[in-house]
Amino acid sequence: MQHVLVAVGIVLRQGQTFITLRPDDKHQGGKWEFPGGKVEAGETTFAALKRELDEEIGIEVKHSTAFMRIEHDYGDKQVTLDIHIIDDFSNEPYGREQQQGRWVAIDALQSSQFPAANALIVEKLQQSDWLAV
Numbered sequence: 001m002q003h004v005l006v007a008v009g010i011v012l013r014q015g016q017t018f019i020t021l022r023p024d025d026k027h028q029g030g031k032w033e034f035p036g037g038k039v040e041a042g043e044t045t046f047a048a049l050k051r052e053l054d055e056e057i058g059i060e061v062k063h064s065t066a067f068m069r070i071e072h073d074y075g076d077k078q079v080t081l082d083i084h085i086i087d088d089f090s091n092e093p094y095g096r097e098q099q100q101g102r103w104v105a106i107d108a109l110q111s112s113q114f115p116a117a118n119a120l121i122v123e124k125l126q127q128s129d130w131l132a133v
């Protein structure tokens with residue numbers, strides 16, 4: 001069974017977060033996601049976050065805070081999501097790999113379809129009132 005460690009970034013600005021659409025040909029394709037990707041050998045999660053968010057949405061991560069960690073078994077693949085809040089970044093995010101991207105209010109996140117592992121992230125984000133700041 002394939003097991004991957006994934007660095008996931010919740011890019012936050014004024015009660016909204018930037019999400020992207022996973023390409024159809026990828027694992028969990030056609031669903032929305034928080035940008036991020038696999039942590040490479042010898043890389044820290046923060047370094048992976050910086051690299052992936054530059055590659056995928058063109059931002060420079062300046063600061064992040066650990067938010068939660070989720071283990072999920074998709075049957076065909078096991079993932080550990082190491083999720084961080086990105087509260088300081090430069091450049092305007094966009095789908096740098098030609099994928100769709102959009103800002104969505106934290107309050108409205110449940111209307112986008114995410115991979116199953118993300119349900120706990122959405123739940124916790126909506127409970128964290130400090131995010132509204």
Ligand SMILES: Nc1nc2c([nH]c(=O)n2[C@@H]2O[C@H](COP(=O)(O)OP(=O)(O)OP(=O)(O)O)[C@@H](O)[C@H]2O)c(=O)[nH]1
Pocket residue numbers: 004006007008026027028032033034035036037038052077079081115116117118
């Ligand atoms: N980036 C990201 N991955 C997620 C989320 N939720 C979730 O289950 N995953 C799973 O985490 C795994 C790794 O993510 P990824 O496909 O973005 O990895 P990557 O950017 O390195 O992709 P690549 O190998 O095609 O270059 C996928 O199996 C994906 O389904 C999420 O919110 N964001």
Ligand SMILES: [Mg+2]
Pocket residue numbers: 035036037038052056
């Ligand atoms: Mg990715």
